Amino acid sequence: MLTVALSTLRSRWTTFVTTVLTLTLGVALIAAAGVVIAGTVTAPDRPPRRYAAAPVVVTPRDELRVPTANGVQVIPLAESRGLRPEVVARVTGLGPAVIDRIFPAGLAGSEPGAVGRPWAAARLGNYRLVTGRGPRKATEVVVRDGVAGVGVGSAVTVLTAAEIRVYRVVGLTAPVPFEQAIFFTDAEAARLSPRVDAVASGAAPAAVRAALGDDARVSTGARRRALDPDHRADTEALVAANAIVGTAAGVSGFVAVFVIASTFAYAVATRRRELALLRTSGATPGQVRRSVIAEGLLLGVAGSAAGCALGGPLARGVAVWLVDNGLAPPWFTVPDPRWPFVVASGAGVLTALLGVVAAAHRAGRIRPVEALRETAVGTPMTPGRWIFGLVTFSGALFMLVEPVVAAPAAALGRKHYLPATMLLLVAIALLAPLVVPPLARLLGTLTGLLARQAALTAARRTAAMAAPVLLTAGLAGGVLTVTATIDAAKSAEREGLAVSSELGLDPDAVARVRAVPGVASVNVVRPTVVYAADDDAAVVRHTARAVDRVTGVPVLAGDPSALDDQSIVVDAEFGWSVGEHVQVWLADGSPRSFRVVAVVREGVGGNGAFLSGRHAGTAVASRVEVSVAPWASRAEVSRAIEAAVRGRGELATTRTSRRAQTLGLQVILGLATVLAVLSIVGTTLMAARDRRGESELLGLAGATPLQVVRAVCAEALLVSALGLVLAAAATVLSSAALWLCLWQLTGGPLPVVVPWGPVTTVAAVCVGVTVVSALVPALWTLGRASTKRRAPASAV
Numbered sequence: 126m127l128t129v130a131l132s133t134l135r136s137r138w139t140t141f142v143t144t145v146l147t148l149t150l151g152v153a154l155i156a157a158a159g160v161v162i163a164g165t166v167t168a169p170d171r172p173p174r175r176y177a178a179a180p181v182v183v184t185p186r187d188e189l190r191v192p193t194a195n196g197v198q199v200i201p202l203a204e205s206r207g208l209r210p211e212v213v214a215r216v217t218g219l220g221p222a223v224i225d226r227i228f229p230a231g232l233a234g235s236e237p238g239a240v241g242r243p244w245a246a247a248r249l250g251n252y253r254l255v256t257g258r259g260p261r262k263a264t265e266v267v268v269r270d271g272v273a274g275v276g277v278g279s280a281v282t283v284l285t286a287a288e289i290r291v292y293r294v295v296g297l298t299a300p301v302p303f304e305q306a307i308f309f310t311d312a313e314a315a316r317l318s319p320r321v322d323a324v325a326s327g328a329a330p331a332a333v334r335a336a337l338g339d340d341a342r343v344s345t346g347a348r349r350r351a352l353d354p355d356h357r358a359d360t361e362a363l364v365a366a367n368a369i370v371g372t373a374a375g376v377s378g379f380v381a382v383f384v385i386a387s388t389f390a391y392a393v394a395t396r397r398r399e400l401a402l403l404r405t406s407g408a409t410p411g412q413v414r415r416s417v418i419a420e421g422l423l424l425g426v427a428g429s430a431a432g433c434a435l436g437g438p439l440a441r442g443v444a445v446w447l448v449d450n451g452l453a454p455p456w457f458t459v460p461d462p463r464w465p466f467v468v469a470s471g472a473g474v475l476t477a478l479l480g481v482v483a484a485a486h487r488a489g490r491i492r493p494v495e496a497l498r499e500t501a502v503g504t505p506m507t508p509g510r511w512i513f514g515l516v517t518f519s520g521a522l523f524m525l526v527e528p529v530v531a532a533p534a535a536a537l538g539r540k541h542y543l544p545a546t547m548l549l550l551v552a553i554a555l556l557a558p559l560v561v562p563p564l565a566r567l568l569g570t571l572t573g574l575l576a577r578q579a580a581l582t583a584a585r586r587t588a589a590m591a592a593p594v595l596l597t598a599g600l601a602g603g604v605l606t607v608t609a610t611i612d613a614a615k616s617a618e619r620e621g622l623a624v625s626s627e628l629g630l631d632p633d634a635v636a637r638v639r640a641v642p643g644v645a646s647v648n649v650v651r652p653t654v655v656y657a658a659d660d661d662a663a664v665v666r667h668t669a670r671a672v673d674r675v676t677g678v679p680v681l682a683g684d685p686s687a688l689d690d691q692s693i694v695v696d697a698e699f700g701w702s703v704g705e706h707v708q709v710w711l712a713d714g715s716p717r718s719f720r721v722v723a724v725v726r727e728g729v730g731g732n733g734a735f736l737s738g739r740h741a742g743t744a745v746a747s748r749v750e751v752s753v754a755p756w757a758s759r760a761e762v763s764r765a766i767e768a769a770v771r772g773r774g775e776l777a778t779t780r781t782s783r784r785a786q787t788l789g790l791q792v793i794l795g796l797a798t799v800l801a802v803l804s805i806v807g808t809t810l811m812a813a814r815d816r817r818g819e820s821e822l823l824g825l826a827g828a829t830p831l832q833v834v835r836a837v838c839a840e841a842l843l844v845s846a847l848g849l850v851l852a853a854a855a856t857v858l859s860s861a862a863l864w865l866c867l868w869q870l871t872g873g874p875l876p877v878v879v880p881w882g883p884v885t886t887v888a889a890v891c892v893g894v895t896v897v898s899a900l901v902p903a904l905w906t907l908g909r910a911s912t913k914r915r916a917p918a919s920a921v
Contacts, residue, residue: 144384145428147803151381152432152473153439158374159465160440161447165363167460171356173349174303179223179249179325181333182344182352183208183216189656189714191664198664203654204712204742207320208341215336219328223249228318229629229745230307232272233282233289239305240354241285243314249325250301252308257296260310267296267308283307286629286745287317302455304354320743323352359454366453370443372543373792379547380596381476384804386483387554387592400491410489417485418478425477429470436466483509506558514555521549525862533866534698534727537611542859546603549855550596557588557595557851568846576839580847587844593804594848594891595855601798601887602856602879607863609878614729614867617875622751622763624770629745637769638749643757644766648673650748651741655734656710657699664710667699668733671741675723676750678732679872683723685735693719694735696727709734712742727870798887802894809841809898834903841899845892 176182187202208216216222223245230241244259244267255270257277266283268275275281279294298308309317326333330345337343350356400413408416440459447453486509506514524545528536535541562581569577580587624630624638630649639647651671659665675685675694683703685694693709695701705721717740725732753762860877867875 142807144807145424145431147381147384147807148424148428148473148477149431149435150799150803151377151476152429152469153435154377155374155472156433156436156465156469157440157443158370159468160436160459160462161370161443162367163462163465164444164457164459165367165453167462168363168457170347171350171353171359171456173347173353174301175250175353176323176325176344176349177249177251179349180345181326181328181330182349183212183324183326183333183337183341184322184344184352185209185212186339186342187714189664189710191656191658191710193658193663195663200656200664200666202712202714203666204744205320205322206713207322208324212337212341213321213324216324216326216328216333216341219326219332219336221327223325224311224321225249225323225325226314226318226320227322228285228314228320230283230285230317231305232268232275232307233284239307241283241307241309241314241317243311244308245311246325247298247306247308250303252301252306253299255297255299257294260295260308260313263310263313263316264292265295265310266292267298268294269300269305270297271300284626284629284631285317286631288631289633302355355454362451362453363457366447366457369447369452369792372539376543376547378472378476380804382479383551383554383596384593384807386479386481387589387804400488401493404491404493413491414485414489417488418481421477421481421485422474425474428477429473432473433466433470436469437461440465510555510558514552517548517555518552521545521552524548525859529862529865529869533869534731536863536866537729542607542863543604545862546600546607546855546859549603549858550599550852553599553851553855554588554592554595557591557847560851561588561591561847564847564850565843568843568850572839572843572846573836576836576843579836579840580843587847590809590844590895591848591851593802594845594895595851597798597802597805597891598849598852598884598888599855602852602884603859605880605883606856606860606877609880610860610863610867610875611729613878614871614875617729622753622759622766624749624751624766625747626770629747630749630770631746634770635746635749638751638766641762641765641769643754643762645752645754645757647752648676648750649738649746650750651738651744651746652748653712653736653741653744655693655712655736656714657707659700668731669712669736670733671736671738671744673738675725675735676752678725678728681724681726681872683721685723685725687722688735688737690737690739691720692722692737694723694725695721696725696732696734698727698731699724699734711740712744726872729867729870798890802890805891805894806898809895834900837899837903838896841896842892845895848891848895849888 185206185208187205189200189202191198191200213224217224224243225246226241226243228241229239231239247259247267254267257267260266266281268281275294275297277294277297280291281294283290283292292309296308298306330343334343344352403413403416404410444453444457444459448455448457524541528534528541565577565580565587569580624634626634635647635649638644649672653669653671655667655669656664657667672688675688678685678696681697683694688694693707701707701721701724703721703724706718707721708716708718710716751762751766753759856879864875864877
């Protein structure tokens with residue numbers, strides 16, 4: 126059977142070459158993903174930097190410990206409590222110590238993310254003065270070198286949560302990669318931020334631990350790395366990189382199985398007479414099945430070998446791309462493990478076998494008498510295809526409908542809508558032969574009688590050619606429409622004027638906004654969190670906002686205007702009722718008891734909880750929402766607000782974009798499109814072998830070469846149109862389910878946003894590839910026929 130399989134592959138190499146290419150690319154992506162994941166898991170320990178010169182660092186135990194039915198649950202707090210004065214006194218009493226305070230601070234007009242610190246803490250991170258000296262007066266600061274227009278002696282405006290003040294620069298430090306710091310005198314830093322965030326001690330670690338016990342956390346050695354400002358960002362970036370490459374590998378595997386399964390299914394269907402002749406010559410059903418499986422195994426081995434060879438260079442390229450786009454830390458590199466290539470090669474062979482097993486089963490059921498049939502293509506809908514198609518379609522519908530009735534917010538996650546879209550596309554591809562005849566009759570009125578009848582006569586061939594178009598356009602249309610709709614819905618939640626600042630808006634900035642003519646009212650928003658026990662007695666972290674008043678959210682029950690210092694407004698996710706008294710913990714871990722005065726809808730981004738401004742803790746006013754008076758011009762008010770807060774904040778009308786998710790989806794869809802285009806080429810070339818005889822018959826019937834070419838192009842356009850219509854149907858179903866979920870979350874209908882630019886581009890690529898793939902073999906066949914006709918004439 127191996128000899129038969131090799132002979133088949135040699136004679137039909139054009140049929141299977143794109144299958145090998147698809148499998149090669151899929152295996153290479155799986156191998157590269159494994160190498161990148163190995164790099165994120167085995168990333169080398171980075172040395173501490175913020176406290177590199179401090180042997181012992183004492184920080185507060187910023188954690189909430191809650192007894193539950195499953196033991197004590199420990200939760201990291203969102204807001205630092207700071208070290209208590211008596212703890213600071215005990216540490217400083219042991220020997221030399223440096224008190225460190227860290228708070229948001231930045232130069233007006235500079236990039237956000239800078240912090241303010243006391244000058245004494247500079248030596249803990251090995252900061253080096255390039256020029257000048259340290260600050261000695263409350264009006265002096267030291268900033269990093271390289272800030273445009275800033276030098277020793279310059280007057281700079283510094284923004285902090287407490288105030289905006291002009292300072293004089295007396296020194297410049299060499300830039301460091303882990304933070305941007307502005308250094309004040311120790312006394313000025315204490316005035317701006319009274320909370321003590323850390324104390325660096327020169328005493329022995331054992332003595333410090335003995336003096337403090339469980340009152341604070343003592344970090345030494347490599348554990349000081351966790352105190353670096355970029356430690357959490359690096360960890361989150363590695364997790365994001367894992368998610369992107371893992372999802373890309375999963376989608377690649379899905380597309381590869383889809384391509385191989387559809388290729389072999391159609392190949393077996395077109396070779397029924399050939400396989401029936403094998404049965405007639407004495408081959409048993411088992412031998413026929415083994416020959417088809419051997420073909421898939423050979424393709425799997427070839428694709429896996431080539432894919433593993435490409436996996437290493439691809440992994441290094443992916444790592445560079447992740448770093449360049451800010452999706453991985455700047456220091457990230459990939460190691461040289463062996464296990465990803467073993468896994469990828471095994472996955473490649475397994476993918477090939479999974480794709481061919483159903484086709485092999487059907488091949489074994491072919492009877493010898495079928496060698497006498499006129500047509501090579503069997504029943505379009507076999508019992509197995511019916512069963513798998515209906516089961517898959519039911520599963521896809523369940524994934525789409527279940528969030529509508531149970532958990533609408535779940536539909537907004539990529540882990541839900543991406544698998545749901547892929548499962549729906551598989552179901553439609555399996556059931557496509559059912560809808561091909563009516564659609565072909567409808568669309569065939571535009572492409573002509575010949576193309577319509579060809580599609581109706583060979584429904585299985587038409588469905589096989591349309592399936593890759595369905596996959597490519599369906600993935601692009603479904604996923605891009607869902608993400609665009611979600612982003613638009615999130616932007617709609619924050620309609621209206623708002624002033625935002627990562628450094629925080631000081632009271633003077635808020636007063637300036639309030640004083641702008643035409644401003645009816647302002648609402649100061651301070652982001653925070655609350656912790657609450659769910660039904661399983663586990664404590665869950667929820668986003669929250671400390672506000673002047675609750676506005677712009679759909680209310681389910683109660684009165685949000687009744688919010689005061691003893692009450693809380695929550696969204697439906699909490700599961701609480703109006704009038705209920707509840708126990709929560711604030712961002713710093715302090716317990717509070719509140720009465721629920723209103724329940725609002727969850728919203729697209731999750732409304733969370735609303736507290737009065739008194740419970741904001743140390744959270745700064747990051748956003749001021751503005752209501753414009755009915756008689757005022759929105760444009761004029763916007764310009765006046767921009768002028769009022771220039772250098773302190775920026776006018777914003779929408780939330781920031783999710784850059785990492787957007788880039789990740791672009792990569793995933795790009796890879797899926799490449800793989801699916803290969804499938805389009807392979808299936809179309811396979812169908813061209815069947816169409817070769819039809820083209821010759823057209824020529825014998827008197828059709829000119831131009832008419833034959835037009836007929837081939839018309840059929841290719843009809844097939845593309847069928848695939849695009851089915852893809853549009855899948856997009857409509859997934860978008861309808863999302864629309865219902867958004868209605869549940871927001872309480873009203875929201876528009877479905879279709880990104881026509883990229884969707885149209887993908888559709889055009891599908892049509893172009895299908896037409897070219899069908900046209901090239903047709904022209905080659907016509908050229909051979911013309912040569913044969915001229916040869917006898919030359920001989921005469």
